[in-house]
Amino acid sequence: MNRTLFQLSGISILALGLAVASQAQAQTTVDVAMIGEPDTFDPMVSTKDVVSIVTQHFVETLFTFDENWATVPLLAAAMPDVSDDGLTYVIPIREGVTFHDGSSMDAADVVGSLERWLKVASRGKSVAAYVDSVEASGDYEVTLRLNQPYAPLLSLLAFSNSAAVVYPEEILDDRIEDVVGTGPYEIADYVPDQYIQLVRFDGYTQPGGAAERKQIPDEIRFVPVADPNTRAEGLLSGQFDFADSLSTESYDRLEASDVAEPLMLEPFGWPVFAMNRNKGMMTDIEIRRAVQAALPFDDMLYAAFGDEKFYQVDGALFPEGWVWNNDGGVELYNQNDIEAASKHLEEAGYDGTPLRILTSRQYEFHYQMALVAEMALEASGFEVEMDVVDWATLAERRNNPDLWDIYITHSPFLPEPALISSFSAKALEGWDEPAKNEIYTRFITETDPAVRKEIFKELQTELYEDVGFIKVGNFNSLQGKSRAMEGVAPSPWPQFWNASVAE
Incomplete structure (x- = not known):
């Protein structure tokens, strides 16, 4: 009987211990x-925010951003030594950094990872033509040599989206299934x-x-x-x-x-109507101009956010107060002109082919904007076909230019305009137009900040005149926390x- 009582007491003590342990664990767990969820744990090959949010916790880049969007070292030991001509970057690498598999990071891992990034990442591909070589100039030193100055290089190396993360050289391949980070x-x-x-x-x-x-x-x-x-x-x-x-x-x-309490990021970013410049009706500039003229951005933003404390009707790609803010081309923003849109359609010889809009309800504001856009486009003379799918399916379908004409996404305001992937001719939209390419090349190869601001105004103007993609407005992001x-x-x-x- 005493032994039974002892056993019961032991069980009670064990249960109490497990409960206390469980409570302690709950207190140190963040849900x-x-x-x-991410469709990959390899952020080099993805520009999706859900990938960046998760993977930044287990893989790292040479540099990162501080709270003021200044570039600071992460896996690098210090900021690089840049030659006077802007063509050579010597990057010291931190010693004593351990990968999750227990191996130590050195320059060979960094070189192999950067070479893979230049090959497989959309942002890496955008800079690859400017990079002559990446080599280990010491056990803990890497040297990048460029053939032209490339002003956004450090911002690209710091970004967690299509990220230049560092992996052990032993696992590097076109596809990495089991990610090993630092x-x-x-x-x-x-x-x-x-x-x-x-x-x-x-x-x-x-x-x-x-x-x-x-x-x-x-x-x-x-x-x-x-x-x-x-x-x-x-x-x-x-x-x-x-x-x-x-x-x-x-x-x-x-x-x-x-x-709980709300967290407001103000301003957060801008909704985007991405145009398929690779195939289909959006290759016709008059069709693109018809869409741009028809869309009522005031109504779209109101439908999406409901209260002006959550949005601003603003055509500049960067909001007031940002160094990149300018008024280039904004007279073409928010025309809300059905008659003008119909004339552009007539000029294009539009034959009634459905305009396919790819969107998702997981970002509900995307869907609400799409509904208002659908009505305005139909009033202008378009036939509209809405393809409403989950976000993972949208992310898959947008890779196939046969499946869409417009897809709806959004972007945060970023510290460097070259981080806006839609400007790249290699992006999914395929905005590969000579005038834009010439301006963009001047922008990314210019190192004088004042001159870059003026060139960016040219780029924004070209965006509106050629309808490279469509900014809807500014919006504030609502998050919540305990x-x-x-x-x-x-x-x-x-x-x-x-x-x-x-x-």
């Missing part, structure tokens, strides 16, 4: 609700459509300075939740500590909640290595 967290478990579990990498070596990653949570769990209302409800109930990309209707409830969470700031790509959740 994040996202619009979907980041503060590593993948512990992945259950498709349920969660991605990251755990602290105990062998992490801190970069220090503005790039510090404190590794506060033991675990970060990313959960795909397609519906924005479900993400908000999960946040309000305490199921999630953070929720990304919430609908504006959630703002008041979050603000009134004792559990009121008990600290260490996470509003960001296009929120980071959770410094996050803490109070009891």
